[in-house]
Amino acid sequence: MNKLSKNDDISPEHQVAKIFEWRRGFNVTYLISLGIDLGLFKYLAQTPASTPQQIAQSLSLHYPYIETWCKTAFAVGILETENCSNYILADHFDKILANDTNPRYLGGYVKLGVDFAAKDFKFSIEAYRTGAKVPFQNRSESFAETVGIAVSGLHALTTHKLLPGLNGFNKKLERGCKILDVGCGTGKLVFQIAKKWRNANVIGVDIDKKGLSIAEKQLVKSDLKTNVEFVEGDIPAAGKPNSFDVITMIEVLHEISPKIRQKVLNNCYRLLKKEGWLLIVDETYPSKTEDFRKKEYQFPIQTAFEELTWGNILPTAEAQEKLIKSAGFKTKINRNIIGEGFTILEVQK
Ligand SMILES: C[S@@+](CC[C@H](N)C(=O)[O-])C[C@H]1O[C@@H](n2cnc3c(N)ncnc32)[C@H](O)[C@@H]1O
DSSP: OOTTSOOTTSOHHHHHHHHHHHHHHHHHHHHHHHHHHTTHHHHHHHSOSBOHHHHHHHHTOOHHHHHHHHHHHHHTTSEEESSSSSEEEOTTHIIIIIOTTSTTOOHHHHHIIIIIIHHHHHHHHHHHHHOOOOOSTTSOHHHHHHHHHHTHHHHHHIIIIIHHHSTTHHHHHHHOOEEEEETOTTSHHHHHHHHHOTTOEEEEEESOHHHHHHHHHHHHHSSOTTTEEEEESOGGGGOOTTOEEEEEEESOGGGSOHHHHHHHHHHHHHHEEEEEEEEEEEOOBOOSGGGTTSHHHHHHHHHHHHTGGGTOOOOBHHHHHHHHHHHTOOSOOEEEEETTTEEEEEEEO
């Protein structure tokens, strides 16, 4: 059937229901954000079976509003109750919404929407007329911090699964090796790797002063000063050619201006030792019309929409592979899609 002709099987009610579902999603996003800001999820994780009265009293909040928040959260399945008098978090939401050190925590992703994307969408009215941008760099420390928390699940995945899973790499990690995290942001991945492999030398490089300032403050407070370093600027400032065993780029490739992407990858190639690994975790934009409704592309498509006015352009799979090959990598590129639609690319020099 021609996709541009009308489909009589779809009723107006069906389309109306979609709008109501998306609009509910908007409210639920704000309900979750409120729950995080007011400490409701943490409280319910620590004090299950609490009544709205107890929650309101303990956190000095307005009881009638908390009661409605609890009933609404129950209606959408975030809370459970037997009698609408006391409430617990529904299964797994303690990890997903109450514990920001858990790899499954998604509070940062919700806050990125409410605290930052909402403002970007307001700015979009003007930007869609003029093409204006507000880039990632130097927005605020709280923006850099929220982004770091939003992607922290990927740091755990990289530290505990992807790095040790690189062929022949587990022993190197234990014995000691040199790792460069390009676009390190607030340095969360750098610290995780350095804590897990105490013999590793881990360097983070970024062009964002705000993220690096958080990373530096953290480093001063840590016991990792001898094996961690942060560098502001371009990749060559981070080390000598042929000196790194692994270079990681977590949610960075799509953030780099397309004009300099090839240069960045060329520099990564140059800094890697022979047989060193480049490990990219990023998002892939569909290149074919038939892929736009596939599940694995829904998350990247929303990222591209949300980050449009940051100046970000998500690369397609073809563009990613061209960049990697043109940088000089000749071995097979391992490609995997995980979770909601993150792409993992692994290639060896
Ligand atoms: C989404 S953040 C991810 C931060 C970090 N990798 C993490 O996982 O928390 C993207 C980062 O890439 C950095 N970036 C963008 N272009 C860069 C470039 N040319 N060189 C180094 N870093 C860059 C940004 O400043 C930002 O800190």
